[in-house]
Amino acid sequence: MWTKKGHFTGQKKPLKLDDIWRIRTRLEIEGNVKELALLNLAIDCKLRSCDLLRMKVRDISSGGVIHSRVLYRQSKTGREVQFDVTSRTAQTLTLWLTQSCLTTSDYIFPSPRKQGKSMSYSCYATIIRRWAAQLGYDPYLYGTHSMRRTKATMIYARTKNIRAVQLLLGHVKLDNTIRYLGVEIEDALNISEGIDL
Numbered sequence: 001m002w003t004k005k006g007h008f009t010g011q012k013k014p015l016k017l018d019d020i021w022r023i024r025t026r027l028e029i030e031g032n033v034k035e036l037a038l039l040n041l042a043i044d045c046k047l048r049s050c051d052l053l054r055m056k057v058r059d060i061s062s063g064g065v066i067h068s069r070v071l072y073r074q075s076k077t078g079r080e081v082q083f084d085v086t087s088r089t090a091q092t093l094t095l096w097l098t099q100s101c102l103t104t105s106d107y108i109f110p111s112p113r114k115q116g117k118s119m120s121y122s123c124y125a126t127i128i129r130r131w132a133a134q135l136g137y138d139p140y141l142y143g144t145h146s147m148r149r150t151k152a153t154m155i156y157a158r159t160k161n162i163r164a165v166q167l168l169l170g171h172v173k174l175d176n177t178i179r180y181l182g183v184e185i186e187d188a189l190n191i192s193e194g195i196d197l
Contacts, residue, residue, distance in 0.1 A: 012144075013146055015142070034096055043150050048144075049144035053118045053119050054075070055107070056106060062104075109124075125143055132146075152165050156181055162178065
């Protein structure tokens with residue numbers, strides 16, 4: 001759906017693997033450790049923006065060590081989900097936490113303006129739209145949900161295991177996961193293209 005200003009308001013597109021690498025490379029060249037840690041953690045955790053932004057240092061680490069697996073309760077559903085933290089993400093998070101001198105009770109991504117608050121949704125969405133624009137995409141086709149969908153769509157594309165994706169996203173109903181990934185439409189088109197009558 002498009003707004004009067006010509007902006008897309010429907011389901012946001014996931015990033016592709018080469019998109020992620022292009023963003024990572026740019027952030028590494030810029031030395032932007034905060035956004036690199038944000039990108040990597042957002043992809044690994046597959047959480048909604050409200051949950052990602054409310055995460056505190058103690059949720060992902062103890063004794064200065066980032067956990068390789070995290071159990072986290074989602075605010076929308078109250079259900080716990082698990083996610084792995086890749087070594088790349090652990091390295092960038094360690095560097096970010098060290099550089100920013102954050103304590104265990106601090107938000108991982110604190111607000112740049114309001115002391116004791118987390119980064120706002122609008123700030124996070126602006127960052128993602130900037131990444132999309134730098135890739136040459138329409139920034140309004142991408143948003144915070146793009147980050148949640150990115151790894152989930154890659155996992156499904158590689159394994160076709162919809163149940164695994166459902167568990168990773170913390171969806172209660174399988175139908176929600178199917179709609180979320182657009183699986184039926186995409187798979188139907190792929191099957192149709194593969195049959196030559």
